[in-house]
Amino acid sequence: MKKTKILVATMIVAIIGLITVAADHIDAPAVTGGSADITDFYAFQAENSNSIAFVANVQGLLSPTATASASFDENVLIEFNIDTDADAVEDLIIQAIPRNGKMYFIGPYAPSSTGVNSTISTTATRNEVTISSYGSTPIVSNAGNMKFFAGPRDDPFFMDFARYGEIIGGNAASFNDPGADTFAGTNVLSIVVEVPKSMIGTSGNVNTWVEAKMKQ
Amino acid sequence: MNLNKIKYIAILTISLCVASCSSDNDSPQITTDFSGTFVLKDQMGRPAINTVFVDASKKDNFNTTIPSNQGAAYQSDFQTKLLALNPNYTTNALGMDAATFTGALATDVLTVTLDGKTTFFDGTNVLTGRALADDVISVELLLIFGGPTGADNPGLTDDNVSANDKAFLSSFPYLASPW
Numbered sequence A: 001m002k003k004t005k006i007l008v009a010t011m012i013v014a015i016i017g018l019i020t021v022a023a024d025h026i027d028a029p030a031v032t033g034g035s036a037d038i039t040d041f042y043a044f045q046a047e048n049s050n051s052i053a054f055v056a057n058v059q060g061l062l063s064p065t066a067t068a069s070a071s072f073d074e075n076v077l078i079e080f081n082i083d084t085d086a087d088a089v090e091d092l093i094i095q096a097i098p099r100n101g102k103m104y105f106i107g108p109y110a111p112s113s114t115g116v117n118s119t120i121s122t123t124a125t126r127n128e129v130t131i132s133s134y135g136s137t138p139i140v141s142n143a144g145n146m147k148f149f150a151g152p153r154d155d156p157f158f159m160d161f162a163r164y165g166e167i168i169g170g171n172a173a174s175f176n177d178p179g180a181d182t183f184a185g186t187n188v189l190s191i192v193v194e195v196p197k198s199m200i201g202t203s204g205n206v207n208t209w210v211e212a213k214m215k216q
Numbered sequence B: 001m002n003l004n005k006i007k008y009i010a011i012l013t014i015s016l017c018v019a020s021c022s023s024d025n026d027s028p029q030i031t032t033d034f035s036g037t038f039v040l041k042d043q044m045g046r047p048a049i050n051t052v053f054v055d056a057s058k059k060d061n062f063n064t065t066i067p068s069n070q071g072a073a074y075q076s077d078f079q080t081k082l083l084a085l086n087p088n089y090t091t092n093a094l095g096m097d098a099a100t101f102t103g104a105l106a107t108d109v110l111t112v113t114l115d116g117k118t119t120f121f122d123g124t125n126v127l128t129g130r131a132l133a134d135d136v137i138s139v140e141l142l143l144i145f146g147g148p149t150g151a152d153n154p155g156l157t158d159d160n161v162s163a164n165d166k167a168f169l170s171s172f173p174y175l176a177s178p179w
Helices: A002-016 A161-168 B003-026 B049-053 B056-063 B067-085 B098-106 B136-145
Strands: A038-045 A051-062 A076-083 A092-099 A102-109 A126-130 A141-143 A146-154 A187-196 A205-215 B038-044 B110-113
Touching: A038 A205, A038 B038, A038 B110, A051 A076, A051 A205, A076 B038, A092 A187, A102 A146, A102 A187, A126 A141, A126 A146, B038 B056, B049 B056, B049 B067, B049 B098, B056 B067, B067 B098, B067 B136
Parallel strands: none
Antiparallel strands: A038 A051, A051 A187, A076 A092, A076 A205, A092 A102, A102 A126, A141 A146, A146 A187, A205 B038, A205 B110
């Protein structure tokens, strides 16, 4: 049933080319279904209230049977951007990139240049964690009060996307109550990094966003 | 200084050097090569912004427009889209008129406080982060369709899915195990 719904949703997207899946799942033609397709981004105070956790999810709508064989792309850099002075330009970045079964984390550090193109510093703090495999206990690494994880997880996003599509398409006037979570039973590939607040600012607000960048 | 003593010191020095060289050889610098240039393909700050507010023809462009350029490039488009979704929009529960609201949204970054509770909206705090359990879609629907009091268009302001299908963990890595 769920699978059928997702199939129908995917077909609607393919045929109409108008409706896309929230939060950022398959949001645009160039990334849809690819390894650089960000599905979601979260930033929140960690269990340790002196730290902030960042979550980037990619490759959404993985069925349980498709999850074991899903893998991060070694040519895709995931970059957490942190703007500390409210100009929407990154002052600090945390980069994550996989290689040979491990996810490497570089930073937080001030990049030598900002914007569309990125390089990876060879001198900034570099940590790593073994990428967790489907069906096993999550592997977490710790270094310098930071924590790192990479691997498949349940998609934390929830929404009645199917109904939203019907409303936007003019085929329904309101949401159902209760609604149906279109993302129930599906997985994503997650990157989770936790850093002390002192590494990304002092007090007040920071602006954050996540980027997927493909090796040229 | 007798000859034996000199020999002894010489041997000791050589041994130390060998030991130290050997130590270096035992831990060679393994540097994984991450050289090259990586080019922007996808990005997001707040949930569903590209999905809801960007026209199909511009979705790839939005993903490759850096946040500091998004406001100037997209505020007007966002306002047009907002008024297409809700032709009766005046202000929303945050008291923002269409230009102010879409101006805030077009620069797609997620504000995070370093001083306390991080939540998309919890009834008190507004946009201080995004926690896993936050019902972000219903917040956005309310701000788009709910009018100044949140009471307008009651059938459109909540998708009536208010929690994930699996419980989150209280400890790192926080996300639930996969299905």
